[in-house]
Amino acid sequence: MNKFQWRRVVIKVGSALIAPDKKGCSSRYLLSIAQFILRCRMHGIEVVLVSSGSVAAGAHFFAESDRKDIAIKKAMAAAGQTSMMATWDRFFDFPCAQILLTHADLTDRERYESIRETMFSLLNGGLLPIINENDTVTTDELKVGDNDNLAAMVAAAADADTLIICSDVNGLYDKNPNQHDDAKLINWVTEITPEIYAMAGGADSSVGTGGMKTKIEAAEKATSHGISTFIVNGFEESSFNDLLNGRNPGTLFQPYKRPLQERLHWLTHTSKEQGELIVQGSFDEPLDKNSSQLTSDGIVEVRGEFAIGDTILVRSDDGTRLAKATSNYSSCMLSYISEQESEDLNLQPGPIISDEDIAILEKQ
Structure with a gap:
């Protein structure tokens, strides 16, 4: 023993x-x-x-x-x-x-x-x-x-x-x-x-x-x-x-x-994603180090229906799986703010995801 x-x-x-x-x-x-x-x-x-x-x-x-x-x-x-x-x-x-x-x-x-x-x-x-x-x-x-x-x-x-x-x-x-x-x-x-x-x-x-x-x-x-x-x-x-x-x-x-x-x-291996966030562009830093890089301007598409606090998959527009994360917004709200011009929003939205709630995935 x-x-x-x-x-x-x-x-x-x-x-x-x-x-x-x-x-x-x-x-x-x-x-x-x-x-x-x-x-x-x-x-x-x-x-x-x-x-x-x-x-x-x-x-x-x-x-x-x-x-x-x-x-x-x-x-x-x-x-x-x-x-x-x-x-x-x-x-x-x-x-x-x-x-x-x-x-x-x-x-x-x-x-x-x-x-x-x-x-x-x-x-x-x-x-x-x-x-x-x-x-x-x-x-x-x-x-x-x-x-x-x-x-x-x-x-x-x-x-x-x-x-x-x-x-x-x-x-x-x-x-x-x-x-x-x-x-x-x-x-x-x-x-x-x-x-x-x-x-x-x-x-x-x-x-x-x-x-x-x-x-x-x-x-x-x-x-x-x-x-x-x-x-x-x-x-x-x-x-x-x-x-x-x-x-x-x-x-x-x-x-x-x-x-x-x-x-x-838990985010990577246990939690099940309820929807997907398709984003464009490459990030200067890993998302788990600077989640503020992910803004409404970078959202290409919101897939599925999810609520605040649900796990989502963040995927690039070329199909690469980037991360699993806890969403700070519902799918409905993310769809809405992604369709608005930044200057048209009455309130500057907070972070879509938070640094501590992101699990980076290997490219698949």
Whole structure:
């Protein structure tokens, strides 16, 4: 335990580990994970568990149903969630707490802060927070989409220093290990590049392992917040023994040396833009250093509908993504002032965005 020097760990467990046969929850693979959590806590390490699997855990209740629509899946999630929580709870002699989230909870700054406060209170009280996406009420618009990325968002919100993502393979390989006998496990990743994504299997690659791309996305979110991220084989007990003994059993993504500040990380990786601001010209200084450069005269177009305080994407007129920012104006007001001559305005408008509420994006 001395090698990694963890303080707070988020561990993500998927459906295949929770209900491998889709006949309800099984302890087959969860016992070793529970033992890992217990031993971490014995060493003074705080743990947050992100556990998907409610739909898989509740599928057997509807095995005879011919319907496969979204309403049935939501019912499966409702039935399976209680079963899953009960399964985790019986492994431990300390209390667990359930937190169900949608993307809307994470992208709203006030609710995001509330989630953080709740997690900190639970950890301070010695409870184990168990987090899942709220599949019973979520819609396509509100979904995070996968629990790998949810785990990365939770790790950032929890100020964790380590994220452990359980997979069905040992980690990231240079080729699909199910198709290539000479595939090599990559133990260390210092920078997530397009080549790393290609190994995971992207639009231009057919060599990746299914589900690995979202794990790389999650690793990118987490490492940019200064969080070390492991991808390990959750089906192997030895993975957790190795971690406890300070050995890397899978792939370790090293954190940024200069992580993003908490609010800027939230803007970049969690908050969802509600609209776009198309602007012209190049700026003498980065926008986050001098936001006053962005004036109504430079607005080419306002896209979408958003309110004061919503997150917007600032894009140049050539299509380059410049920044995500919190808007100080509604889309209606920005459209109005951009159409007026400066001398026609009765009041000189304030800054469109503020220096502290801008996250600069890499050119894409």
